[in-house]
Amino acid sequence: MKRHTIIGILVFLSILVGAYAVIDGTPLSSPSGNPGATLTVTFTINNTEAFNFTNVNFSATNLEGPQKYTISAPSISNFTTTIANGLKANHSFTVAIPSGTSSVLAGAYNGNVSLTGSNGTSFVGSKFLYTINVNSIPGITIDTFSNSNPLVLSAEEGQSVSSTVTFRNTGSTNLTNVQITHNVNSGDNDGDNVTIEITPQNFSLSPGNSRAVTFKATMDNDLDIGTYDGTVFVNDTTSGTNLTFALEAKVTPEVCKEGIVGKLTLDINDPDDGDDFEFGDTIHLDVDVRNNHDKDLDIVVEAFLYNIDEDDELVRGETDAKEIKDGDEEGFTLDLEIPTSSNFDESDEYIIFVKAFEDGDEDDNCDQQEIDIDLERKNHEVTVDRFTITPSSLACGESISVLVDIENAGKKDEDDVTVRLLQSTLGLDLKSEKFDLENFDESDNDATARFTFAIPTTVSVGTYPIEAIVNFDGGKQTNSDFEDVIIASCNGETLTATVATTSTSTSSGVSADLNLVSSSSGEISGSEGSKTTFTVDGVNTHTVTFGLIGTQSATLTVASTPSTFTLDVGDSRSIDLNSDGRDDARFTLNTVIAGVATVKVERLSGASFLSTTSGDFIPVGIWSQIWSTLSKPSTIFWIIVDLILLVVAIFLIKVLFTKPKK
Secondary structure (H helix, E strand, C coil), X not given: CHHHHHHHHHHHHHHHHHHCECEEEEECCCCEECCCCEEEEEEEEEECCCCCEEEEEEEECCEECHHHCEECCCCCCCCCCCECCCCEEEEEXXXXXXXXXXXXCCEEEEEEEEEEEECCCCEEEEEEEEEEEECCCCCCEECCXXXXXXXXXXXXXXXXXXXXXXXXXXXXXXXXXXXXXXXXXXXXXXXXXXXXXXXCCEEEECXXXXXXXXXXXXXXXXXXXXXXXXXXXXXXCCCCCEEEEEEEEEEECCCCECECECCEEEEEEECCCCCEEECCCEEEEEEEEEECCCCCEEEEEEEEEEECCCCEEEEEEECCCEEECXXXXXXXXXXXXXXXXXXXXXXXXXXXXXXXXECCCCCXXXXXXXXXEEEECCCCCEEEEEEEEECCEEECCCEEEEEEEEEECCCCCEEEEEEEEEECCCCEEEECCCEEECCCCCCCCEEEEEEEEECCCCCCCEEEEEEEEEEECCCCEEEEEEEEEEEEEECCEECCCCCCCCCCCCCXXXXXXXXXXXXXXXXXXXXXXXXXXXXXXCCCCEEEEEEEECCCEEEEEEECCCEEEEEECCCEEEECCCCCCCCCEEEEEEEEECXXXXXXXXXXXXXXXXXXXXXXXXXXXXXXXXHHHHXXXXXXXXXXXXXXXXXXXXXXXXXXXXXXXX
């Protein structure tokens, strides 16, 4: 019995030893590499058993390195061939060193590989260690910004704005003393400053980790509008790694009066940031506004084009109010006509500012956005720079002198440029001599066309718009401008004196600050945000709102039919008040003194109307002619009256003395 027991134990032990026979595995390399590299580890498998092995499989663990950094376990392919007894076989696998957001600390990383296999009846296994080395490489990056893509901090004077920048250690070295400095231009010529605050300004950063840093720009109250730019320097003093990126602190004109407030969201769909335009083009704005409020709101969208370098608003426009239901979104479109001048610099910075606000409650709900655009000059662009008529008021039969100053605002020289004067009612059609103009950047880029014209004695008194047309680019293109001449008297007929008057009411009972029914012109004045009213017909009242007022310019919005425009002192703009395709009033900016703009408003001849909202259209001029006849009766008039009375008398006699038929 004992003999059988001993034999069984010996058999069990022999099986146990066979089951745990060993396959030797020896790594042949301990490679090194930088973050992001892929390393190859080669090793040898030695079959020291007395039988062949098949189905050799591998598994691996994560590699462990310094300060608890790890590298993910590699994937190792299995053997598909047999390893004969007494023979060796080479095998390899790869290890990827993490980089970027997963960077690891430099040093040695140890891992192990387990091997298993069998000969069909016996099980074998083994484990061996291997090492890879991560080189010490310093590195730091930031998200989004660079020297060509600056961090932009935009705010109005007297306000602050902040933005967050994310710094990341993408190397394999601990950054223990990261310092951030800048050389941003911090002030204007008047001693007003922009203050840049960086929080934190010093910090440490281990591989693979990130740190958010806040940049805050505070603008002094009287800081000049413009861009204050410079460079941000990021340096780790321990490793020597560094980087730079651009920063721009932009002082912008007022957009939303109280800044961004309320629950509106404005998105500019078109144009895109950085789009190219030419001076004289029309910018078609397409924006969406979402009402995130819990009530319906009437929303207005306003936009203006600004030259940051010159602190100058070029053009402004505004839409009609549109109701947006709570939670809904509406689209708005708006056109801005870019002015043309040889004084514009293509290298200046031009920004379109857009705001959406609650009509009448901008302080409660207003959102704003801005986009930069690039403006270029047209190759061919000759404009009417100034158009003067002397005298502007005269009697028929007298002569006027006309000066038309033209200017080449284009990139190309222009030959054979001509100016033509047109006024069909006066029979005016004159053409100037030919001019050769150099391009906008040369001294000989302008000229003056001079005309003399005698007013015919057969015309009626009134105001006549004269058009000056400049023809250029070999006759392919034209630009024009209008000025009025007033025929005050002709053949005994006298135009109502053009005296500036103000009135609080008209004969029709319409209240207005300026009444142009009995006078052809008058003056209005106001500061930014103020409003005044006027009427040209005694029936319809129109509102003028004074917008941005500069030292020599003013922006006006004229309604009933909304029209927003900017005038320089001495400039004029004619407006169609009732959308009948005919201009009804002209506005001329006379002066700007201490923030108050004074504007001359003129009623254009032949443009007056009693009403276009209901009933028949009856020109005021017809009533004027009837009244003129009645107030100054002639011999013919009394003859007509006598004949009418005679006919009436005959009719009455016939009625009285004619017997009725039975």
